[in-house]
Amino acid sequence: MPLPESPRTICILRLSALGDVCNLVPAVRAIQRRHPQASITWVIGKAEYLLLQGLEGVEFIVYDKASGVKGLLELRRSLNERCFDVLLLMQVALRASALSLAIRARTRLGFDRKRAKDFQWLVTNHHIPESANGHVLDGFLDFARMLGARDLSLRWNIPIPPEEREKAQLLVPENTPYIVLSPCSTQRTRNFRNWSAQGYAEVIRHIAQQYGIATILTGGRTSTELQYGEQISLLTPDTTVNAIGGTSLKTLLALIGGAVAVIAPDSGPMHMATAMGTPAIGLYAGSNPLRTGPYLSQQWVVNRYPHAVRTYMGTSEDKLRWGQRVRHPHVMDIIKPIDVIEKFDTLMLTVKQNQ
Structure with missing residues (x-):
């Protein structure tokens, strides 16, 4: 199945950590510039949500990493009626791989085989290109590239209430x-x-x-x-x-x-x-x-x-x-x-x- 050229619904799964979610925001901005019509949902950890809360154009679903199987079932119930065009599995961890099974998506994009640890390879059907010796932020931008983004200028604009x-x-x-x-x-x-x-x-x-x-x-x-x-x-x-x-x-x-x-x-x-x-x-x-x-x-x-x-x-x-x-x-x-x-x-x- 090829990657959709104009996805209407995109789900990002990245729970932690604070530095990593900061590094991921420029990829979100690049995707928004390339697909302004798409709605973006981000499954994120509790502390990380407190940092990014209010990020323009993003719907957050907060997952408590301490909730275990109960939290996974709650996530499945909350997303039961939804099927995304694309899931971006942007975290390499056993918990994330398991949690991704609660998210229905036609296209499931993950890391390349070299970086896809903790069984991520088994729960994705598309993968970003292999890249040697890159920064974490560059790896996130590769997801945006796979969705057709060409303007990869670094922008954050994380809101701060007065x-x-x-x-x-x-x-x-x-x-x-x-x-x-x-x-x-x-x-x-x-x-x-x-x-x-x-x-x-x-x-x-x-x-x-x-x-x-x-x-x-x-x-x-x-x-x-x-x-x-x-x-x-x-x-x-x-x-x-x-x-x-x-x-x-x-x-x-x-x-x-x-x-x-x-x-x-x-x-x-x-x-x-x-x-x-x-x-x-x-x-x-x-x-x-x-x-x-x-x-x-x-x-x-x-x-x-x-x-x-x-x-x-x-x-x-x-x-x-x-x-x-x-x-x-x-x-x-x-x-x-x-x-x-x-x-x-x-x-x-x-x-x-x-x-």
């Missing part, structure tokens, strides 16, 4: 430029992406002393993130605002939009910064930023992934599977404060030269 902008403004020190620093990545098993509180504090002190720029700490309400906030606050000047656990995702997006830069490990705020056009200084050692780094800020990334591969795996990155992570508890120790400071200083010099 009240969320007002909440963000209340956190900003008066008449003071600021950076957003989100110190922690998602807590998962063997997910060694967090840098040290002491390292962050040294960078924050430098930025305050050299540029008079304040720092707003952001993050979730987990015990790890709250502890980071307390430790960094004790080690940094009065220009640090600890907002960890105190913002919604829309408020965070507004904060990022007004920031001089974002500093964070491999995590959602990196890609939220890209969406808002804010420079992102990513701290990468265990994961390859060429695959998962901030798409428009690769020049500002502290990339110690090649060093980590040599140190902890005894090989070179070209010998590894693309995107393979270095899972060692001390991998982020390779990054030193001076590495981050030098990137920030270069960014500030570049901004000054372009003014």
